[in-house]
Amino acid sequence: MNEGEYQGTRILDVDSTAEMLRFQFNDSNRPENFPAADGNSGLFWRTKFNGTLIGHGGNDPGIQADMLADVSKQVGVILFVNTSLSGPEEQAAGIVFDALWKHAAELQHVAQTAAGK
Numbered sequence: 001m002n003e004g005e006y007q008g009t010r011i012l013d014v015d016s017t018a019e020m021l022r023f024q025f026n027d028s029n030r031p032e033n034f035p036a037a038d039g040n041s042g043l044f045w046r047t048k049f050n051g052t053l054i055g056h057g058g059n060d061p062g063i064q065a066d067m068l069a070d071v072s073k074q075v076g077v078i079l080f081v082n083t084s085l086s087g088p089e090e091q092a093a094g095i096v097f098d099a100l101w102k103h104a105a106e107l108q109h110v111a112q113t114a115a116g117k
């Protein structure tokens with residue numbers, strides 16, 4: 001996010017950031033098991049929720065991790081949960097993620113308003 005820069009400090013160079021965020025699939029190189037209706041993918045991330053978000057997630061026994069950002073890369077949330085999720089626990093984690101997303105979007109709105117954007 002923020003094109004590889006954080007609080008005025010460059011963490012990733014511009015070319016690396018661009019390559020990491022570049023959509024990797026087109027009609028000529030799309031894997032058979034990843035139809036166009038499923039969106040697109042970059043390096044270690046893919047589009048989700050009908051292309052409205054980009055991110056990556058995963059789990060192992062006892063841990064679940066999700067990172068999602070909006071496609072404009074203005075709002076993002078990372079959620080780590082130290083339990084395996086299924087049923088009610090998965091629904092609860094979804095509620096927590098949604099609340100974090102709402103809060104992050106509100107913070108971004110406040111920041112943009114303060115900056116006069």
